[in-house]
Amino acid sequence: MFEAKVGGFVIFYLSMIQKILIANRGEIALRIVRACRELGIKTLAVYSEADVQSLHVQLADEAICIGGPKSSDSYLRADRIISAAEIADVDAIHPGYGFLSENAKFAEQCESCNIKFIGPKSKSIKIMGDKAIAKDTVRKAAVPIVPGSDGPVETEAEAIKAARKIGYPVIIKAVAGGGGRGMRIAHNDISFAKEFHVARNEAEKAFGNGAVYLEKYIEKPRHIEFQILADSHGKVLHLGERDCSVQRRHQKLIEESPSPFLTADLRKRMGKAAVRAAEAAEYENAGTIEFLVDAKGNFYFIEMNTRIQVEHPVTEEVTGIDLIKQQIRITNGEKLDFDQGDIKFEKHAIECRINAEDPARNFAPSPGTIGLYYSPGGHGVRLDSHVYGGYTIPPYYDSMIGKLICFGSTRKVALERAYRALSEYIIRGIKTTIPLHKAIMSDPTFIEGKATTAYMDDFLSRTPPDLFS
């Protein structure tokens, strides 16, 4: 920004973003192209050799190939992306989600090359990227975190004392562990002593390190996250929650808003906590605060995602606010032109992630060429997808081929609309999770709003696989 004196008046010129490099692929890259078009901003798509036929590459104003098919040789190559940004003279880079979007070093490189990074400052990415630092930061802002032992517990006596302080049930986790291994659950003092020693032995055998720590075990929690929008002038707002409890192996399948579980009071308290958490990280731009919520309505911060998320359209349809455009405006230095009280939650929205996977074969990926393709439409139906009839899905990336977002005045309308839209949706030539989503939309437990993170395992165990063919 610089000022010029013209005829005695001082005029401020904002260095407006005129061209954006999209450092991503698939449906989110298309989403960003669309927002840029509407804002009159030029787009540069960087792509791998496997994405030559991708829709966003075809629709962007300019395109530069940055590497071979593998992500490590293309979309993760920060050097080539910045090089492309320089030769094409872009003003900003939108990193999308995944890839380099939460890479603090990449954000720093952009900053030092004078290219705006459409996202938070690198220091916020660093704070929230380290789980321990993140928890400590938000705890100081009076945001509840999952109670734990604050480090390893050495002796049984020390451990039992910590377990009682946390409150049963507790989960004993290996410090060196991961991927669900080396974890044991104890419901009382008696079982704790046994589980503690077993856990230590298992950890020693599996990871060569017997150190363990404790956390409160939250049974069948709901995963409820809050969308944050913060400008560079100190305003931090939340745009309501998304309930993402329907997950398989920690991958979200369905997201909806509002959550069928939250009361108005809990929503208010969680919303305020989410804002405090974002403020504690000095956050700017779009981000999401993730909570686990137990059956009693206790909520606990688990992490912050310092990027735009896959499921952002759910919030867009509920509030009517275009999050990608807001991200660009915030990066432009503009103030958010609304306050917390101005945000209205007018609709119920539900998103189904459509993956090229075969539910009947344990969700094996199903890349290949799409034949006949007919996408659903009508009132209250939104499809964010980069695929089309004749498109070949490359095998190098994740299997998500689109997001179907249905919304209406009530949850009932949204669910019925989702079922209707899924029934119209035809994708031939590959297997997809469309039949799975249809089955979930018809499932009483889901219809009643009772799904927790334990839902998918339960649903799959009582559903015959041939239901999906």
Next chain:
Amino acid sequence: MKRSDLTEFEIEEQGFKLKICRGPDGVPAVSGGQMPIHTPPHMVVEAPRPAVAAAQDTLPAATLTAVSTAPDEPGVSYIKSPMVGTFYRSASPESPPFVEIGAKIEEKTVICIIEAMKIMNEIQAETKGSVLEVLVENGQPVEYGQRLYKIKVG
């Protein structure tokens, strides 16, 4: 087939600028029962608009001739760019080019410099033969996989 439908759709519906830039290998369309794996998206360089003339200059306007759907000839190969950056034929503006047409090259022969983020990277030929054609211009931005030199192998 499908790709040209898409391109036509663009021209008719969008009516706006499309850009041609050189893509990676000019792989010919596969025939016989499969969906064509296409030649890369040669997007049309738009009629330059004066206000963005500078931006236009950075994209290879000269590549309109290079819509290379021609199949690879025997005994001919291409040296392709291993990075994204700016191509230079010589070590400095005053120096002679690293190679001229007809020059014999070996694997370790430096055939150009590609500048990326202020670093001058010397690019080796990694093939043995002689230079048939120079496919890019001095100072031209190049993308990953872009053809730089046409080489007679051996």
